[in-house]
Amino acid sequence: MSNPTSFIITCSLISLxxxxxxxxxxxxxxxxxxxxxxxxxxxxxxxxxTKKQLxxxxxxxxxxxxxxxxxxxxxxxxxxxxxxxFALVIFALISWGxxxxxxxxxxxxxLVGALTSILSGYIGMRVAVFSNVRTTINAQxxxxxxxxxxAFRAGSVMGFSLTGLGILVLYLLLLLFxxxxxxxxxxxxMDCISGYGLGGSSIAMFGRVGGGIYTKAADVGADxxxxxxxxxxxxxxxxxxxxxxxxxxxxxDIAGMGxxxxxxxxxxxxxxxxxxxxxxDIRNFGWGAVCFPIVVSSAGILICLLCSFVATNIYPVLVxxxxxxxxxxxxxxxxxxxIPATIWAAVAYLPETFFIAGVSKxxxxxxxxxxxxxxxxxVGGLVIGITxxxxxxxIYKPVQELVKACETGAAxxxxxxxxxGYKSVVLPVFVLAFVIFISFYLCDLYxxxxxxxxxxxxxxxxxxxxxYGPVCDNAGGIAEMAELRPEVREKTDALDAAGNxxxxxxxxxxxxxxxxxxxxxxxxxxxxxRKAASNVEQSVQILEPLTFAFLLIGSMLxxxxxxxTMKSVGEAAMEMVKEVQxxxxxxxxxxxKNSTARPDYDRCVEISTKSALREMVPPAALVLFSPxxxxxxxxxxxxxxxxxxxxxxxxxxxxxxxNTGGAWDNCKKQIEGTLGKGTDLHKAAxxxxxxxxxxxxxxxxxxxxxxxxxxxxxxxxxEYFYAINEGRGLFGIPVN
Numbered sequence: 095m096s097n098p099t100s101f102i103i104t105c106s107l108i109s110l111x112x113x114x115x116x117x118x119x120x121x122x123x124x125x126x127x128x129x130x131x132x133x134x135x136x137x138x139x140x141x142x143x144t145k146k147q148l149x150x151x152x153x154x155x156x157x158x159x160x161x162x163x164x165x166x167x168x169x170x171x172x173x174x175x176x177x178x179x180f181a182l183v184i185f186a187l188i189s190w191g192x193x194x195x196x197x198x199x200x201x202x203x204x205l206v207g208a209l210t211s212i213l214s215g216y217i218g219m220r221v222a223v224f225s226n227v228r229t230t231i232n233a234q235x236x237x238x239x240x241x242x243x244x245a246f247r248a249g250s251v252m253g254f255s256l257t258g259l260g261i262l263v264l265y266l267l268l269l270l271f272x273x274x275x276x277x278x279x280x281x282x283x284m285d286c287i288s289g290y291g292l293g294g295s296s297i298a299m300f301g302r303v304g305g306g307i308y309t310k311a312a313d314v315g316a317d318x319x320x321x322x323x324x325x326x327x328x329x330x331x332x333x334x335x336x337x338x339x340x341x342x343x344x345x346x347d348i349a350g351m352g353x354x355x356x357x358x359x360x361x362x363x364x365x366x367x368x369x370x371x372x373x374x375d376i377r378n379f380g381w382g383a384v385c386f387p388i389v390v391s392s393a394g395i396l397i398c399l400l401c402s403f404v405a406t407n408i409y410p411v412l413v414x415x416x417x418x419x420x421x422x423x424x425x426x427x428x429x430x431x432x433i434p435a436t437i438w439a440a441v442a443y444l445p446e447t448f449f450i451a452g453v454s455k456x457x458x459x460x461x462x463x464x465x466x467x468x469x470x471x472x473v474g475g476l477v478i479g480i481t482x483x484x485x486x487x488x489i490y491k492p493v494q495e496l497v498k499a500c501e502t503g504a505a506x507x508x509x510x511x512x513x514x515g516y517k518s519v520v521l522p523v524f525v526l527a528f529v530i531f532i533s534f535y536l537c538d539l540y541x542x543x544x545x546x547x548x549x550x551x552x553x554x555x556x557x558x559x560x561x562y563g564p565v566c567d568n569a570g571g572i573a574e575m576a577e578l579r580p581e582v583r584e585k586t587d588a589l590d591a592a593g594n595x596x597x598x599x600x601x602x603x604x605x606x607x608x609x610x611x612x613x614x615x616x617x618x619x620x621x622x623x624r625k626a627a628s629n630v631e632q633s634v635q636i637l638e639p640l641t642f643a644f645l646l647i648g649s650m651l652x653x654x655x656x657x658x659t660m661k662s663v664g665e666a667a668m669e670m671v672k673e674v675q676x677x678x679x680x681x682x683x684x685x686x687k688n689s690t691a692r693p694d695y696d697r698c699v700e701i702s703t704k705s706a707l708r709e710m711v712p713p714a715a716l717v718l719f720s721p722x723x724x725x726x727x728x729x730x731x732x733x734x735x736x737x738x739x740x741x742x743x744x745x746x747x748x749x750x751x752x753n754t755g756g757a758w759d760n761c762k763k764q765i766e767g768t769l770g771k772g773t774d775l776h777k778a779a780x781x782x783x784x785x786x787x788x789x790x791x792x793x794x795x796x797x798x799x800x801x802x803x804x805x806x807x808x809x810x811x812x813e814y815f816y817a818i819n820e821g822r823g824l825f826g827i828p829v830n
Contacts, residue, residue, distance in 0.1 A: 098382045098389050098443060102265050105392035109258025109554065112399050116247040116254070117221065123228040123244065125152055143234075143578075150576035154337070155227040158568065161341035161699045162219055166349060168707055169304050170212055173297055177208045180296065180718075184289065184810065191814030192282075199286040200810060203267060207293025207360060210263050211353045215301050217259075218252040218352035218561060219344045225251075226340075226568035233569065233585045234578070242411040242420070245565045245589060246558065250402055253557030254395070256352055260359050261391055264290055268367075268385070280371040280384060284364070285622060285813070291364040291615075292810050295357035295803045298350070299717060302799055303659060304710035305350035306792030308702045309342025310663045313791075315670030315698070317784045324678065324685055325772050329574035332684045334677045334693035335670055338702045340571045346791060347564040347597065351604075354798060355557055358607050359550050361806050363387050365614035366543035368809070372621050373540060375448035382443040387547045389443055390468060393435040394428075398554035401427045417592040418487065421559045422480075425599070428552035429476040436468045436548070452538035453620055453634070463536040464544055471548030474529040475606055478522045482602030485518040486756035487595040488764040492518075496761040496782070503774075504781035507761070511782055515754030515789075519746050522602065526609055526745070539617030546610035549603075560600030563593025591763045598756030601795055605752065608798035609745040615805035616737050622812035623730050623821065634734045640827055641735040644724060648739025651720060652747050655800050656793040658713045663788040666705030673701055717800050721808045725815035729823035733808050733815060741801050748797035755790025758782040 125148075143151070181201050189197030225248030232240035267290060268283075275283040316335035326333050329340075366387035370376050376383045404427060405411070405420045440461045450457040457463075485492045492514050499510040533541035550556075570586035620634060635641060678684055683691035724732040762779040769775060808815075819826050 096382060096442065098385050099265075099269070102261065102385070102388055102392045105395045106258045106262035106265070108399070109254045109395045110262070113251045113255035113258065116250045120225050120228055120244055120247050120251070123231055125155065125227055125231065147576050147578060151227055151230065151572065154572050154575045155223075157337050157695060158226070158340050158344065159223045161337060162223055162344045164699070165308060165341065165345050165703050165706070166216060166219060168703060169300060169345075172707060173208070173212065173300050176296070176300070177205065177293075181205055187811060187814045191811070191817040196282065196286055199271060200289040203287055203289030204293040206263060206267055207290035208297050209293070210259060211294040211297035211356050214256045214259060214356045215297070215349035215353040217255050219349040221248055221251045222344045222348040222561060222565050222568070226565050227572055229565055229569035229589075230572045230576070230578070230582070230586065233573065233582045238411045238414060238417065238585065238589070241569070241585060242417060242589060243406045245562050245569065246405055248565045249558035249561035252348070252352060252561045253554040254399070256356055256557060257359070257391075257395055257554040260356050261388060261395075264360065264363060265385075265388055272381070277377055280377055281368065281625060284368040284371045287367060288364045288618070288806065288810050291357065291361035292806045294353070294360040295799055295806055296718070298353035298357040299714045299796070299799045299803055300710055301350035301353040302796040303713050303792070304706045305342070305346030306659065306788070306796060307662050307666055307709050308706035309339070309346035310788045310792050311666030311670050311705050312338035312342045312698065312702045313787050314663065314667035314784050315674050317780055318667075319671050319674040319678070326685070329571040331575045331577070331692065332689060334674045334695060335698045336571065336575060337695040338670070338698040340568050341699060342702065343564040343568050348561055351560055351600070351795070352557065354795065355553060355604060357799065357802060358604065358611050359391065359553055361615055361802050362543065362546035362550055362607070362611040363391065364806070365611065365618040365809070366540070366547055368618040369540045369543050369614075369621055372625065373448055373450055375445055379445040379448070383445060386439065386443045386464075387544065389439045390436055390547055390551055391553070393439055394432060394551040395554055397428050397431045397435055398552055398558075401431065401555065402558065414588045417589060418489070418595060421562070421592060421596045422483065424555050424559060425476055425479055425552070428555045429472050432472050432548070432551045433469055436465050436551070440465045450538050450540060453617075454538070457536075457538055459537045463541070467533040467537050467541040467544040468548035468551070470529045470532045471545030471610060472551050474525045474545070475549035475603055477525050478602050478606040479599045481518065481521045482599045482753060482756075483595055485514060485753045486598035486760055488591060488760045493757050493760050493764065496757055497764050497779075500761065500765065500775045500778040500782070504778040507758070507778050507782040508785060511754050511758050511786065514757050515750040518753040519749045522606060522749055523746060526606060529610065530613065539614070539621065542610065542617055543614035546607060546614045549607045549610055556600060556603050559596040563590070563597035566590040566593040587763065587767065591760060591767070594756060594759045594763065598752060598790070601752040601756070601790065602749065604795065604798050605745060605748045608748075608801050609741065612737070612741050612801040612805045615802065615809050616741070619733070619737070619805065619809045619812050622809060623816055626813050626816040627821070636735075636738070638731055640728060640731045644728070644732040644735030645739040648736040649743040651716070651736075651740045652744040652797055652800060655713055655716055656747065656751070656797065658716065659793045659796055660788050662705075662709035662713070663792050666702065666709060669701050669705060670698060673698060713796070717803050718807065721804045722811065725808065725811060725823065726818060727823050727825055728827060729819070730815050730821040732823065737805055737808060740804055744797045744801045748794050751789040751794030751797070755786030755794065758786035759790070
């Protein structure tokens with residue numbers, strides 16, 4: 095069996111190099127224009143940018159860039175304090191439960207994971223800000239190819255840089271730790287490595303919640319006072335909240351989402367490594383067998399890279415109808431090609447058969463079993479993505495029903511939208527249940543971890559199509575603020591409508607993977623407790639009174655968390671609404687069409703920033719401390735119930751929220767594209783879209799992290815929990 099080091103590192107470097115290559119192509123579009131004919135003709139349009147339009151483009155671009163930088167600096171300053179304090183907590187508790195050396199290594203992993211997550215989010219945000227104005231410029235050219243490719247390549251830069259960076263840093267950390275651990279101690283080593291996933295997910299929590307509150311406070315304010323009350327589009331330069339709204343797309347949908355999916359990758363890989371190191375046959379077969387999940391992720395990079403050329407070069411987007419097809423094709427192709435890549439990796443690095451001492455029964459597994467688990471996860475992710483597209487795309491029946499519901503007002507639109515979200519949960523849950531059953535039956539907990547790795551095997555593509563949407567959204571906002579030709583805005587709106595769907599698909603993909611990752615981490619937690627107890631017969635008993643009681647508590651946590659985040663958006667939005675209305679009253683010229691008066695954008699940016707930073711701490715604290723309190727005071731059985739309950743309710747609530755919000759957004763876009771703005775039908779759709787904003791961009795996506803973060807915290811502190819009265823907690827509650 096060959097050593098996977100060369101393959102993994104080479105794939106990571108190729109990924110980073112490809113991201114740089116795509117960035118250089120984007121950078122070839124310059125934000126400049128001179129009156130000479132040659133430069134005008136290079137735009138491929140008879141109408142070049144006027145001096146005023148060029149000045150406006152640069153001004154808006156710089157304002158968005160400055161606002162995004164300012165928010166991330168403030169957010170990451172708070173994260174730095176958290177990282178320092180929580181690192182001390184990790185070191186102290188793990189040193190007490192195990193040994194100081196293990197506490198030190200886990201702390202190092204946590205710090206590396208947190209810093210990598212911060213870097214991933216920042217890279218994504220900077221690339222998005224850099225690319226959105228260039229997408230606007232390319233939208234002036236004939237056809238859709240140039241503007242689509244710019245937005246798609248922006249997503250590629252984020253997808254490939256994050257994936258390559260995540261794999262490279264994790265593998266180098268593994269190589270470093272392997273120099274001080276013998277193969278018999280690899281389980282302890284992987285336990286220490288789990289801190290990497292904890293660091294990534296902790297930062298993702300702040301990014302998702304803080305960024306989500308920021309963007310939706312601005313979005314709701316711009317919509318309510320601008321569109322509904324005064325009939326001014328949210329991207330009209332007269333709207334005071336428009337810059338804050340565009341900044342929010344980058345800090346929430348890009349930086350937050352990047353950290354979120356980085357955390358999913360890190361956690362799924364850590365869970366698979368922990369469980370693999372517990373299987374004697376895999377550990378004895380060698381380093382490559384233990385690192386098989388990383389090999390699969392590395393092979394996924396090459397698959398995603400090759401498939402990206404289909405969208406940009408082989409079958410480019412020439413007309414509007416090809417936009418959604420191109421993005422859907424990316425998901426389908428990468429999923430199908432991951433199957434032969436998985437077969438190759440399994441044949442090259444896994445033993446033909448391996449014995450698993452499972453939590454319910456002993457299994458004599460084969461390579462074929464492992465391959466089936468990964469393929470089940472990969473195909474399951476595709477089915478969830480396609481289902482999400484069906485419920486949120488404007489070309490299918492559910493959104494068309496929403497459009498019809500708007501004819502009788504906002505109330506019926508809300509009722510239909512909620513029903514749509516609830517109904518959209520059905521098929522994804524059946525798919526997840528099938529994937530979990532097959533994976534667990536074939537390879538026990540290791541199978542579930544492999545299914546999570548499989549669902550994230552085409553992560554680079556998933557990130558690409560997810561980041562594409564916010565870039566197009568910003569491009570449309572910039573086009574309107576710079577008062578470019580109407581057909582430019584129509585083109586960016588078409589790109590954005592497809593982006594709304596792909597963003598919903600990305601959220602469905604993230605939610606599905608989060609469910610599997612959470613369950614895989616849960617399995618790794620059970621493995622660690624069994625190892626600490628030196629009792630292979632120990633298993634989770636749901637009907638144990640303490641476990642069942644905390645199952646109910648865990649089921650409640652996603653609702654408590656969602657209430658906190660929704661209320662935070664509401665309070666921040668109220669501040670924004672009052673400020674926007676104040677500016678309209680103080681300067682009535684802002685309400686005059688074609689007025690040259692400009693509002694105070696900075697004040698709205700300041701309100702969003704302060705509100706997000708203030709409101710993101712309580713929800714994050716709820717998630718971080720719930721498993722710690724349960725494990726410390728009530729013991730491991732309480733943690734079992736807490737994790738089970740939060741997963742069961744969290745995944746369904748997240749899918750419902752994301753799809754309801756995505757459908758309302760595209761309902762509004764459909765009405766704007768066919769019937770125009772300002773009608774009663776449009777106002778009803780705007781109300782639905784406004785209600786859906788915090789559902790799809792704040793509470794829904796953040797529930798992914800709630801499920802994963804609680805599970806990874808439990809895994810990292812497993813030995814500490816068991817060290818307290820042999821897992822019974824400080825209260826010493828007797829267990830049957």
